Structures are given as C-alpha cells and as structure tokens.
Amino acid sequence: MILNPTDIHVWCAFPDEIQEESLLSTYHTLMTSEEKVQQQRFHFAKHRHQYLITRALVRTTLSRYTDIKPYDWRFSKNKYGRPEILISQEIPPLRFNLSHTEGLIVCAVVLKEDIGIDVENITRHGATVEIADRFFSAQEIKDLHTVTNQHERFFEYWTLKESYIKARGMGLSLPLDQFSFHIPKGNESLNISFDSRLHDEPSQWQFWRINPTKQHKMAISFRKKEKVKLTIKKVIPTCEAKDRLL
Ligand SMILES: CC(C)(COP(=O)(O)OP(=O)(O)OC[C@H]1O[C@@H](n2cnc3c(N)ncnc32)[C@H](O)[C@@H]1OP(=O)(O)O)[C@@H](O)C(=O)NCCC(=O)NCCS
Incomplete structure (x- = not known):
C-alpha cells in the first residue's frame, strides 16, 4: 500500500467483533515472548484480548506498507513510553501511534512527521x-x-x-x-x-x-502544514497480503 507524505491512514479494529479462534491463534504467533508475558499480566480476559488485537493490528498494518512480515517488526520506546519502529532494513520512514479504549483500537500511520491519536x-x-x-x-x-x-x-x-x-x-x-x-x-x-x-x-x-x-x-x-488527506478504515487484522475490509 502506498503512503504519501500528506496521507494519514487510520486503521480501526473492533475487538468485540474479532472472536474467531483460528485468527486469535494466528495473532498469538505474531507476538514476541516479551509481548506474551506482558499480555498475561492483564488480570481481565477482555484486556488480554485487547492487547492481543492491538499487537496484531500494529504489526499487520505496518506490513501493508513494506515487505517486512508482521512478526519481524521490532520497536523501541522513548523515555516517556512512545513506541517507534526499530528496524535495520531500508524501509519508508513510517511513524505510527496507537490508542485503545473499550470496544475500539486504532492505529494511525504516517511518513516521518509527529502524529498522535486518541480514542475514548x-x-x-x-x-x-x-x-x-x-x-x-x-x-x-x-x-x-x-x-x-x-x-x-x-x-x-x-x-x-x-x-x-x-x-x-x-x-x-x-x-x-x-x-x-x-x-x-x-x-x-x-x-x-x-x-x-x-x-x-x-x-x-x-x-x-x-x-x-x-x-x-x-x-x-x-x-504538518500542507493539506493532508485523512483515510479511516475498519479492519480485521490479517496476515494475508490482501486487505480484508468489512
Ligand atoms: C500513556 C499515554 C501517552 C496515553 O495513555 P492512554 O490514553 O491511557 O492510552 P491510549 O490507549 O490512548 O494510548 C496508549 C498507547 O499509546 C502509545 N504510547 C505510550 N506512551 C506514549 C507516549 N509517550 N507518546 C505517544 N504514544 C505513547 C503506546 O503505543 C500505547 O499503547 P500500547 O501500550 O498498547 O503500545 C499518556 O498520555 C497517559 O498516561 N495518559 C493517561 C490518561 C490521562 O490522564 N489523560 C489526560 C488527557 S486530558
């Protein structure tokens, strides 16, 4: 998928609608061992579910823009906890930001510039x-x-x-x-x-x-000063190359 410097793509996942066992198992294989440990720290099943879908969403979303496979993404965090892409291969300068709340998880993707997203x-x-x-x-x-x-x-x-x-x-x-x-x-x-x-x-x-x-x-x-095109899509995270939009 092509992302221009004046594009913002927002991918929205509705965790309550994503319950298919085989899909959830696939998502599980996309998490690193640290992420699996982190997921288990959540006391409530709905928070573990939200965490799982969030990891799948960010990984499959970023893979839409490059050849990097969902599992292969690695992230660093700044001292305030903001995740950024940490990857040695030559890829477009992707930036992203995540937000989750009861019933909705969103991932905004842009090139280079600072982006922040929040849902409540x-x-x-x-x-x-x-x-x-x-x-x-x-x-x-x-x-x-x-x-x-x-x-x-x-x-x-x-x-x-x-x-x-x-x-x-x-x-x-x-x-x-x-x-x-x-x-x-x-x-x-x-x-x-x-x-x-x-x-x-x-x-x-x-x-x-x-x-x-x-x-x-x-x-x-x-x-960003220039006029920007905002595109918002509803998605079920998928590892397949083809978008599976609802
Ligand atoms: C951590 C914080 C950046 C966002 O927290 P939040 O609103 O509870 O959570 P959101 O779901 O919107 O965002 C969380 C995601 O933002 C990202 N994030 C974490 N720290 C971040 C930072 N410093 N900057 C940007 N993004 C950050 C992470 O990807 C995180 O998700 P993950 O842990 O699953 O990877 C911070 O602002 C906070 O603690 N807020 C508390 C709420 C509050 O009092 N808000 C006042 C608003 S008026």
Missing part, C-alpha cells in the same frame, strides 16, 4: 468536569461550564489534548493547562494556543475530531 469510549462514567477543572486550561474550563453538551465536549477536549501530548511523544509530562484547544461554534477551523513555556507554534499543527461510532470519540494531532 464516552459511555464510561466517572468524573469529567472535575478532571477538567483540575487539569485543563482556563479557557477550556470556561467553555465546558457554558456548553449544554458538557459530557461530549469534555471527551472532545480530552481526546484532542491526549492526541497532542501523544504526538509530542511526552505523555503527561506536558502540563495539560499549558495548551488550550479552541473548539469553534460554527464552521471555523479548530485551533490551539500554547503557553510560551511549551515552545510550540500553532501553525505547525493540524487537528481532527471524529466520531467513529456513537460511543466513541477520536482525535488526531499531526505536525
């Missing part, structure tokens, strides 16, 4: 505005307290903020109140502002808000 299941309950009041920027908190769809808006901010810190690769070491998303009321574009301590520039970035299902919100941050 918005049916999950628990503190929302309380979290925002504590960690979001003053502008975001103010907006959340004025909108009528507070629950949804909270998850829009959450996924956007998470996608940005993931694109920077620095996780929660980036203070969440030092950058602020501005969600437009009409058709204006979504933008961001940064506290000077973050040393970042809004014009370098593009952002997307997507509702992949009624229960899920997804956001993407991509460090």
